[in-house]
Amino acid sequence: MKILSVLLLLISFSFSAIAVDTSSVKTPTENLPSTTPISAKLWLERLSQALQNLNFNTSFVVVKNNQAEPYHWFHGRDEDDLELEIFATLNGPRRDILRKGDVVSYIEPEITPYSVESEKISGPIPAILSGDISNIEKNYEFISVGRSRVLGRVAQLIRIVSKEQDRFGYWLWLDQESGLLLKLAIISLKGQLLEQIQFTHLDITDSLVDSLKQLKKADLPPVIDVPSTNKDHKLSWQVNWLPAGFKQIKANRHRMYSTKQPVEFILYNDGLVDVSVYVSVSDDEQRKVEYVMDGATVVLNQVVKGFEISVVGKIPSNTAKAIADSIGTSATP
Amino acid sequence: MSESKFEKVSSLVDNAHDNEQQSIELFEQLSIDSVLGETWSRYHLIGDVLRDELLSDISLDLSIQIAQAIADEPTVLAPKKAKLLNSVKAKIVQFAKPFGQVAIAASAAGLMIIGVQQNVAQHDIVMPSQVVQTTPLAGFAAPVSFNTQSTSRLSQKQLYIEQQRRFQALLSDHHQQVKLSASKYNGQLLPTLQVEDSPK
Numbered sequence: 067m068k069i070l071s072v073l074l075l076l077i078s079f080s081f082s083a084i085a086v087d088t089s090s091v092k093t094p095t096e097n098l099p100s101t102t103p104i105s106a107k108l109w110l111e112r113l114s115q116a117l118q119n120l121n122f123n124t125s126f127v128v129v130k131n132n133q134a135e136p137y138h139w140f141h142g143r144d145e146d147d148l149e150l151e152i153f154a155t156l157n158g159p160r161r162d163i164l165r166k167g168d169v170v171s172y173i174e175p176e177i178t179p180y181s182v183e184s185e186k187i188s189g190p191i192p193a194i195l196s197g198d199i200s201n202i203e204k205n206y207e208f209i210s211v212g213r214s215r216v217l218g219r220v221a222q223l224i225r226i227v228s229k230e231q232d233r234f235g236y237w238l239w240l241d242q243e244s245g246l247l248l249k250l251a252i253i254s255l256k257g258q259l260l261e262q263i264q265f266t267h268l269d270i271t272d273s274l275v276d277s278l279k280q281l282k283k284a285d286l287p288p289v290i291d292v293p294s295t296n297k298d299h300k301l302s303w304q305v306n307w308l309p310a311g312f313k314q315i316k317a318n319r320h321r322m323y324s325t326k327q328p329v330e331f332i333l334y335n336d337g338l339v340d341v342s343v344y345v346s347v348s349d350d351e352q353r354k355v356e357y358v359m360d361g362a363t364v365v366l367n368q369v370v371k372g373f374e375i376s377v378v379g380k381i382p383s384n385t386a387k388a389i390a391d392s393i394g395t396s397a398t399p
Numbered sequence: 400m401s402e403s404k405f406e407k408v409s410s411l412v413d414n415a416h417d418n419e420q421q422s423i424e425l426f427e428q429l430s431i432d433s434v435l436g437e438t439w440s441r442y443h444l445i446g447d448v449l450r451d452e453l454l455s456d457i458s459l460d461l462s463i464q465i466a467q468a469i470a471d472e473p474t475v476l477a478p479k480k481a482k483l484l485n486s487v488k489a490k491i492v493q494f495a496k497p498f499g500q501v502a503i504a505a506s507a508a509g510l511m512i513i514g515v516q517q518n519v520a521q522h523d524i525v526m527p528s529q530v531v532q533t534t535p536l537a538g539f540a541a542p543v544s545f546n547t548q549s550t551s552r553l554s555q556k557q558l559y560i561e562q563q564r565r566f567q568a569l570l571s572d573h574h575q576q577v578k579l580s581a582s583k584y585n586g587q588l589l590p591t592l593q594v595e596d597s598p599k
Contacts, residue, residue, distance in 0.1 A: 172578055176571075188578045315580045323572040325564070333580050340580070342573040358566045363573075365566045376565075378573035 106208035109224050110199040112245040113238070117196035119143060121278075122246060123269040125156075128190050130261040130361030137190060142274040150278040153189045163189050164281060171286045176324075179287035190263060192236070194338050195247065202337035205229055205311035214239065216248040217265050226338070231255055232309040232385040233339060234362055244270055252362040255382060261361035300396075301330050303345055307392035309385060311336040334379075341379030343389065348374035355390070357383050366390055404428075405438055412442040 121142035128135040136156040143149055151165040159175040170188075171181040186193035194202060211223040220242040227235045239249035251262040274282075301317055312334040319330050329346040353369035366377040366386040375393055377386040407425055429435050 182579060188574075188580075316576075320576075322568050323575045325568040327568070329572075331576065333576055335580075340573070340577045342569075342576055344569065344572075356562060356566075360566075360570055363570065365569050365573075367562075367565055367569065376569050378569050 106210035106224050107199065107203070109210065109222055109240055109245070110195070110208055110226075110238075113240055113247060114196050114199055116245040117141070117247070118149070120244065120246065121271045121274060122244075123271060123275045124246075124265055125267045126190075126263050126265040128261070128263050128361075135190075136266075139191075140275055140278050142271075142278045144274055144278075144282060148282070150274065150281050151187065152277060152281060153187065163187055164284075164286060166281065166286060169286055169289060173287075181286050181289040183289050191247070191250070192338055195238075202226070202311075205233075205309075205336055206338065211237075213242070217241075217268060219243065219248060219268075221248050228309075230309060232388075233336075233381055234260065236338070241268070244268075246270070252380065254362075260359070301332070301345075302396050303330070303393055304396045305332065305334075305343055305389060305393055307388055308334060308341075309336065309381070312341065315340075339380050341377065341381060341386075341389070343393070344374070344376040344378075345393065346374045348372055350374075355387065357386075359383075404435065408435060408438050409442055412439065412446060 122140070124139050126137055126139065128137065138152070138154045138156060140152040141150070148167050149165065151163075153163040155161045160173060161175070162171075162173040164171040164173070165187055168183055168185045169181050170184045170186075171179060173179045186197065199208075205228060207227045207229055209225040209227060211225055214221055214223060216239045221239040222242055224238045224240060225235060226238065234255070235253045237249075237251040237253055238247060240246065241248050246268065247263075248265050248268070249263065252260045254260055301319075313336070315333040315335050317330075317332040319328065321328050327346060329344045331345075332343045334341045334343070348369045350369045351372055353367075353374075355366060355368040357367075358365045362380045363378065364381060364383050364386050366383065368375055368390060375390050377390045379386070381389075407421070408429070411422060411425055429439050
């Protein structure tokens with residue numbers, strides 16, 4: 067009996083050093099068994115909860131193409147449970163994204179400000195991170211990798227990896243304490259860093275920050291109606307191959323945003339990534355395929371038999387090429 | 400051979416000629432050979448200039464030559480850059496000839512100027528594309544790195560600009576469409592496309 071207690075004492079002694087380290091770590095994540103495969107998903111669910119419910123005030127830089135684009139990001143919920151959010155670029159002309167509940171406003175220098183009725187923001191942070199992560203479970207694996215130090219905090223690295231070799235991987239460093247995002251990197255199939263978002267400061271507050279209080283009082287630009295005819299247009303062509311999990315979001319005929327060239331267009335989404343496919347009549351008969359990478363976003367453009375085909379999205383160029391090459395005339399016009 | 404002859408003249412001018420016999424022969428040659436004679440006087444002139452012993456009334460009378468050259472020059476109303484450069488170069492060469500060694504430095508300087516100007520001219524071709532690259536036409540689009548295979552019909556530059564414009568337009572339109580697509584009634588997803596297996 068005595069021996070046993072001495073032994074226990076010894077063991078507890080030898081572990082005390084480790085306990086100091088893990089006790090602070092353990093409290094917020096006690097429901098996360100760190101070895102089972104479930105933990106990575108739980109981390110992402112925790113992130114989603116944190117992004118939806120916490121009052122935070124943070125800055126980050128988007129690093130791509132050897133350029134850094136700084137942003138300020140505010141988020142909070144007021145007493146009436148209304149979600150308020152601001153993304154603001156800090157360099158160059160103002161590009162702000164404001165959100166009040168399910169109205170999202172985009173303020174850009176090129177066009178008059180407008181609002182969209184939507185629950186998700188299409189900004190630098192993938193919308194799925196604050197949504198239901200199980201939506202992408204079918205096509206992506208979540209892997210818990212390990213701990214490191216980011217933004218002076220203890221961070222857990224979670225990888226979101228495509229099950230097929232046709233999409234990029236997303237690496238997320240999450241704050242051990244709050245569960246919030248501290249860093250995000252988009253990694254190519256060869257392990258090359260394409261784009262990253264590094265947070266530079268993070269404040270979690272109990273109440274709304276002033277700018278969000280102001281936003282609450284402000285009138286947002288009018289919500290634009292997206293005509294239903296603009297939604298699901300029947301087109302005379304179709305995409306015959308897409309990576310698994312991509313669904314058609316909309317199909318329409320519109321004029322290009324800046325060149326006013328008329329195009330036929332389908333937008334696909336797999337929960338994480340958006341891919342646009344454009345088809346238009348070209349003056350050229352044939353033009354070789356051209357690619358450009360804007361960070362992780364590939365733009366593919368080619369002319370085949372007098373039709374200009376373009377694919378845009380955060381996908382590898384091989385995938386974009388396969389999508390472009392699979393386009394054929396629609397079987398049922 | 401003539402090269403060494405000039406060298407001998409040079410050493411004679413500098414009083415550094417040690418062989419008496421040879422100097423006498425050289426003097427004889429100087430009085431016969433007019434080219435050698437000119438060289439002799441030119442070397443002395445150079446020496447004078449270097450020692451700052453030039454007489455004040457020495458006039459190089461360039462003004463007349465220049466005036467003549469200008470008069471001979473045809474009036475060009477819209478000079479082409481390249482031709483202008485050539486004529487400048489030609490003039491410098493003309494200038495240089497009578498001045499021998501002194502002129503070497505001058506012509507080197509002239510060549511440098513031409514070289515710099517040509518460099519600038521080359522930059523003219525390269526620069527606009529860089530400007531195009533860094534100016535996003537619209538949208539979030541940042542400058543983009545690219546790899547290309549270009550065809551031959553239009554000039555490289557035009558092709559490049561057109562291509563960049565295309566890419567920027569696609570990028571900004573993509574962002575725009577994604578923003579609009581977030582609209583609420585997209586929640587009830589539209590019918591899934593018949594996805595067949597990969598033709599990859």
